[in-house]
Every structure is written in structure tokens, then in C-alpha cells.
Amino acid sequence: MSQDEKPGWFGRLFGRKGATHEPEDEPPADAPASPAEGQPDFATGAADVAHVPLPPGEPSPVDPARNAVPDEIEGADLQPIEGEPETPPAGTAGDDPDRGAEPADTTGVARPPATDTPAAPASAPDIQPVDAAASLAHDAVAEPAAEPEARGWWTRLTSGMKRTSSALSDRVTGLFTKRKLDATTLEDLEDALIQADFGLETATRISEAVGKGRYEKGVSPDEVRAILAAEVERALDPVAKPLVIDASRKPFVVLTVGVNGAGKTTTLGKLALTLKAEGRSVMLAAGDTFRAAAIEQLRVWGERTGTPVVSGAQGADAAGVAFDALKRAKAEGADVLLIDTAGRLQNKAGLMAELEKIIRVIGKLDPEAPHATLLVLDATVGQNALSQVELFSRAAPVSGLVMTKLDGTARGGILVALAAKFGLPVHFIGVGEGIDDLEPFAARDFARAIAGLEKD
Missing domain, CATH: 3.40.50.300 (P-loop containing nucleotide triphosphate hydrolases)
Known part of the structure; x- marks a missing residue:
């Protein structure tokens, strides 16, 4: 490069203007210059890399022939370059469904499709069009994910009642651990039962049952829970009745x-x-x-x-x-x-x-x-x-x-x-x-x- 020739951005970036030695890959002096060499950026519309001399016969980045597939690779079985991130094809898994399919890349060299299609990313959702009404109906009857083992009714019941039982158990444990039974304790128990929607009548009856014969004495949380269970069973037993289907009334x-x-x-x-x-x-x-x-x-x-x-x-x-x-x-x-x-x-x-x-x-x-x-x-x-x-x-x-x-x-x-x-x-x-x-x-x-x- 002559001293009075204006260096491109590539040259300025790597300090080629003041270099005292020639680059190893400098083309011969009689090599034809790139058509874009020496032109300002706004004239070529290309990156400054266009100012760097290219090897003999190499087309310019803005040369229309750049997008053509060379004869030597026509029909070749190309594989992804190792370490090169792949761009998923337009409209396939990996696209943002809210944005729609991404346009295909038209700036690089066209590549024939590989024989082995790379697997889609594991996180890409399998999106299918659905009918809105059918989706609502399906969601309404969808079951939870299958469990490793079928659970019996008692397990499902205790799991389902966990929120109520845990709230009560925490209050009972806090009230009756290292504390004698007195009027204040019974009132606190009654409040806990009312907060669980037992109702005033039932809460009062359970509190009285807990205090009967135990006033000013110690009582363990397990004893209170046992009394609670007995009183609830006594209240619910008369209404626990199965639905009886009378076969004589048909339907x-x-x-x-x-x-x-x-x-x-x-x-x-x-x-x-x-x-x-x-x-x-x-x-x-x-x-x-x-x-x-x-x-x-x-x-x-x-x-x-x-x-x-x-x-x-x-x-x-x-x-x-x-x-x-x-x-x-x-x-x-x-x-x-x-x-x-x-x-x-x-x-x-x-x-x-x-x-x-x-x-x-x-x-x-x-x-x-x-x-x-x-x-x-x-x-x-x-x-x-x-x-x-x-x-x-x-x-x-x-x-x-x-x-x-x-x-x-x-x-x-x-x-x-x-x-x-x-x-x-x-x-x-x-x-x-x-x-x-x-x-x-x-x-x-x-x-x-x-x-x-x-x-x-």
C-alpha cells in the first residue's frame, strides 16, 4: 500500500498505516484491484473491509456474483461448521410464536440442506393450532400429571385437606405446648376454629369438650387434635349419606x-x-x-x-x-x-x-x-x-x-x-x-x- 493511499477501516483498526513491514499475505503488485477499493463507504454501501485488497479472482462482498453457488460446491453435502451457531429455519420450532416466522437469511451464500437435519432445541415448544372452544373444554377436564404410583383415596384426601389441617395443627401446637389450659387458651382455640369456618356453634362445642375436666391442667396438642376429630365426626356422621339410586324410577x-x-x-x-x-x-x-x-x-x-x-x-x-x-x-x-x-x-x-x-x-x-x-x-x-x-x-x-x-x-x-x-x-x-x-x-x-x- 502506498503512503499516500488512504487506508480502510480494517487497516486503521490494526495500525497498518504506520507499519514498517509488509503483511505475509500481501497480494502481488500486478494483481487487479477490487472494484470497490479506494471508494468512500457511502459510495459503495459496503463495510470497510471492502478496502482491504482481496486475493486474485476473489469477488467483492458487494459483487452480485457473491450470492451465487460456486460450481465446486453445487450439490455438495455441506455440514454445519463446528462451533458455528445454527439459525433455525423460518417458521420452525424456535421461532417466537407471537412474532410469527422469521424471514429466511438471504445475505450469505446459499447452502444446500444437510442430509441429517439437526434436532430442534430441547426447550422449543411444539406449537399446534387449536380450536378455542375445544381448548377451553379440554382445559376444564384436564387431569393433573400422572404420578409414579396410583394414590389411594385416603392419601388424596389428606393431601387435599392439608391446608386446613396444617393451619389448625399449627395453632393447636402453639396454644397447647408448655402451657396450662385456661380461659384464654380456650378462647384462642375457639377463634382458630371460627377462622377455619367451623361456625360459632361448632367452635364453642369443641372448645368446651377440650376444657372439660382439664381446666388448669396441662394438655398435649395430640390430645386436642384427637378431641377435635371426635367432635367433627360426631357432627358429620348424621349427614354422611350416599346417593341412593332408586331402580324403580327409570330413569x-x-x-x-x-x-x-x-x-x-x-x-x-x-x-x-x-x-x-x-x-x-x-x-x-x-x-x-x-x-x-x-x-x-x-x-x-x-x-x-x-x-x-x-x-x-x-x-x-x-x-x-x-x-x-x-x-x-x-x-x-x-x-x-x-x-x-x-x-x-x-x-x-x-x-x-x-x-x-x-x-x-x-x-x-x-x-x-x-x-x-x-x-x-x-x-x-x-x-x-x-x-x-x-x-x-x-x-x-x-x-x-x-x-x-x-x-x-x-x-x-x-x-x-x-x-x-x-x-x-x-x-x-x-x-x-x-x-x-x-x-x-x-x-x-x-x-x-x-x-x-x-x-x-
């Missing part, structure tokens, strides 16, 4: 009612499986014509349990769907008809009137129907469950309760408060979203689980 019609999100549709799907396991023929009626994807959700449960589903279009008259379902169940000789209904707030007169209409309409085909009306309650609503029972009982002949989502609250004592106030049969309890997480209610198991004791 035996079961109507489910409750507020939005209580778990009516899921409960019906699980109940259908239980009844089919008993050898009964079951039919489902999709009477929730209001909620988005509710009909599809019940159809999914029907497919999973092998149960036919009678349904109408979304927004159709729920009473009409129930009427058609009962008519078909009679014609096909089904043993049990399970009717789903839309969730409704207990304080909305119009919605409660619609529920009354469903009962009137199916009564035209069978004056005794529904033979059982199950009120599905969400345990997480706490004391609000008491008003739900009271108001739903005015609109429908509620014959029994199903308590769901006990695994989602530390206020599992609400079931005890309901038993003390209404005395309605408790047929089933649910402690999870799995298909096996709905079981007939057993007072003793529930009482020991809520007190944090082992099964005896």
Missing part, C-alpha cells in the same frame, strides 16, 4: 344446581363414571346453554366416560334441552339421567326463576322428577356457602350436597357448619381435578384428615 333423574364455577359440570362427569362402574346405564343432558364451551366440556366428559350426551345449541332454552333429554332417556331405557344447569347467583331472581322452569318442564314427563337435586358447593367461598344453601333450597328441592375444591382452601370446616345448620345429606366431596378425586363422603375419614391424624 332416575339427578339435577345439579349451584353458582358459577362451583364445579357442576366436572362433578357430573365424575359421577357418570362412578355410576357406570356400578353397572348402570347413564345419560347426560347439557342444560348449561349459557356458559361458553360448557356444552363441549360435557361432551368431552361423555367421550371419556362412554356416556351419551343430549345437547342443543348455545343459548337454547335450558328447560327444552332437559325435556328432550328426559324423553330420550325414557325411550332408550337409561337407568340414570344427569342434568347439568347453568351457574347462577343465588341472589338473582330471574335466574332462579329459570331454574324453577326446568323443574316444571321435566315434571310434565315425570311428576316426581327430579328425583334428586344436588347443590354443588365450592369450599373456597367459606361462609357464603350457607346463604347459597338457603336460597337455592327455595327455588329447587335440594336433597343433598356435593362439596368441591376442599384442596384449595384452609377453611374446610365449612362442611361442619353446613351440617350443624341445615342437616342436609352430604353425598360426595372433591379434593382435586382428577377423575378419581370425587368420592362418597365418610365422616370419620374427613374428621381425622381435618385434624391432621392418621387413618385408624
